[in-house]
Amino acid sequence: MSTANLSSQNASEVRSGLRLRWVRSLLRSPVGLLGFFLVSGAFLMAIGADFIAPHDPAEFNFRSRLEAPSWLGGEPGFFLGTDQLGRDLLSRLIHGSRISLLVGVLGVLISMLIGVTLGLVSGYVGGFVDSFISRVIDTFMAIPFILLALAVVGVVGTRGGNSLVILVVVLGLTGWVTFARVVRGEVLSVKNLEYVEAANALGQHNFFIIFRHVLPNFTASIIVLATLQIATVIIAESSLSFLGLGVQPPTVTWGIMLADGRDHLATSWWLSTFPGIAITLTTLGMILLGDWLRDVLDPRMKT
Amino acid sequence: MIRYFLSRLVQMIPPLLGLTVILFILIRVGGDPVAHMVEPDATDEEVQLVREAYGFDRPFIEQYFTQFGLIIRGDFGDSLRFHEPAMPLVIDRLPATLELALASIVVALLIAIPAGILSAVYQNTWIDFLVTTASTLGRAMPNFWIGIMLILIVGVQLRWLPPSGRLEFSSIILPAVTLGTSIATTLARVLRSSLLEVMRRDYMTTAHAKGLKRWTVIIRHGLRNALIAVVTVFGLQMAWLLGGSVIIEEVFAWPGMGRLLLRSVLLRDLAVVQAGVLVFALVVMGTNLLVDLLYAYLDPRIRYS
Numbered sequence: 001m002s003t004a005n006l007s008s009q010n011a012s013e014v015r016s017g018l019r020l021r022w023v024r025s026l027l028r029s030p031v032g033l034l035g036f037f038l039v040s041g042a043f044l045m046a047i048g049a050d051f052i053a054p055h056d057p058a059e060f061n062f063r064s065r066l067e068a069p070s071w072l073g074g075e076p077g078f079f080l081g082t083d084q085l086g087r088d089l090l091s092r093l094i095h096g097s098r099i100s101l102l103v104g105v106l107g108v109l110i111s112m113l114i115g116v117t118l119g120l121v122s123g124y125v126g127g128f129v130d131s132f133i134s135r136v137i138d139t140f141m142a143i144p145f146i147l148l149a150l151a152v153v154g155v156v157g158t159r160g161g162n163s164l165v166i167l168v169v170v171l172g173l174t175g176w177v178t179f180a181r182v183v184r185g186e187v188l189s190v191k192n193l194e195y196v197e198a199a200n201a202l203g204q205h206n207f208f209i210i211f212r213h214v215l216p217n218f219t220a221s222i223i224v225l226a227t228l229q230i231a232t233v234i235i236a237e238s239s240l241s242f243l244g245l246g247v248q249p250p251t252v253t254w255g256i257m258l259a260d261g262r263d264h265l266a267t268s269w270w271l272s273t274f275p276g277i278a279i280t281l282t283t284l285g286m287i288l289l290g291d292w293l294r295d296v297l298d299p300r301m302k303t
Numbered sequence: 304m305i306r307y308f309l310s311r312l313v314q315m316i317p318p319l320l321g322l323t324v325i326l327f328i329l330i331r332v333g334g335d336p337v338a339h340m341v342e343p344d345a346t347d348e349e350v351q352l353v354r355e356a357y358g359f360d361r362p363f364i365e366q367y368f369t370q371f372g373l374i375i376r377g378d379f380g381d382s383l384r385f386h387e388p389a390m391p392l393v394i395d396r397l398p399a400t401l402e403l404a405l406a407s408i409v410v411a412l413l414i415a416i417p418a419g420i421l422s423a424v425y426q427n428t429w430i431d432f433l434v435t436t437a438s439t440l441g442r443a444m445p446n447f448w449i450g451i452m453l454i455l456i457v458g459v460q461l462r463w464l465p466p467s468g469r470l471e472f473s474s475i476i477l478p479a480v481t482l483g484t485s486i487a488t489t490l491a492r493v494l495r496s497s498l499l500e501v502m503r504r505d506y507m508t509t510a511h512a513k514g515l516k517r518w519t520v521i522i523r524h525g526l527r528n529a530l531i532a533v534v535t536v537f538g539l540q541m542a543w544l545l546g547g548s549v550i551i552e553e554v555f556a557w558p559g560m561g562r563l564l565l566r567s568v569l570l571r572d573l574a575v576v577q578a579g580v581l582v583f584a585l586v587v588m589g590t591n592l593l594v595d596l597l598y599a600y601l602d603p604r605i606r607y608s
Contacts, residue, residue, distance in 0.1 A: 143587070144547075239445060239447060280443050
């Protein structure tokens, strides 16, 4: 009884020690810290959009259309100016963060699920299964990510209420290759190691071996990859929305805002500038956080 | 070398077959394909006639093989929008896309090679800091937005270059810079890290020791070996570049394959979408093949079996 208590106490001490090490490492890395702040800023903005946004993002103000940002002599109350329908740009930016992050996180979760599963199966089972999955990966590699998304969205269509679901699934279905390739390679590198053979010799079930002995070796790489992949998916989402193939108005997304702003490029530069900055800061945060995570979790991958 | 070339050609077949399957499934998943081929007020009999005429009433497997036979001959059917065969429409726009891709590669190399070399040679100085910061920022910025900003600043405000279209020779500069910078960031980063690794090798020290000038050593011994890593990444970047060209062509109204494909997607002109996707994939595979051959040329250590 007392030994059990002691060991669980030790374990929790070790765990809090680890957590401290993480915090310290984050504090020591200005780049990682910047990434952390940018990402948490974006998430806070998305969660609290209703409270933070100064205006209703869909509220028309026909008297103040295409107003410049208030600090450049535009109408007071519209910090980043207004769009062609007099809607407050800042409020729309804040609300737009929701779709970007939602699509980014959900899309990557789907990719991760498919990619990790297929990578594990392909690498561990080998033989015909492996060559089949590898051919599928080759096929997906030959088609540019955005092209495939374009073809799928074009055929399936995103008109109507379920455009968000379709977009998430499409981006998830096109992004899995990255995960599958990395996981397959990692599985191949550990599958013939002695301890895996030992587990096999002990008669453990394949399923158990994969999840207990193989997968934990590269959870770090998967986390790093997922973080970086969110950045890619956010950019892909904004590209598709920009092209009119993503989420449909009246939902606000940064890509749609950029597409709207294009028509007023000559007169209202702020419309196409600020949404782009918002996308850049969010993806930059993800990339910096991902690079930092890689240095902390997996020193082998350091470049 | 010829044997290698042939075996690489054979390797291209499975992905292409896979692609025809994906396209086949996609068209069927997207709802009744006949619905887009008839007038909205068509009667049931008319719909049935079109269905039979195009063989959509046959079993799936038979449909696939019929369609496959047509695809092999480059026959994707007629475009709904232009009422012409889809394939020639796509091929017509291929030169513009390739032109843009080539110009983008030139821009990318012009930026990435000097930037990569300088940041590796002057590691941990302000030059290195500048290059790595710019490269990280470039990774984070959506490249179509870079294009919009270039149009805004260079095209609209300064009026230095035409903001869109393909009427003058200088029209290509802005789209090429946009697409080029998007892959230059990756190339510069790869060149930097591989050059840093190469510079630690013994033969570099030997070259220094025998009295060669610093830059001779870096260019002749260092760069040549470091470029191998860049060529490897280059193949992958081509897929990215061609994918990006779809959006960039739209942003700059560049009359290429990407723009045609996008318009066709928006109008659900499925014949052109299929032909376009297949040609895009062929171009990507073709460039990957070229890159691999270049790779074999650059690195004699690679023995292909």
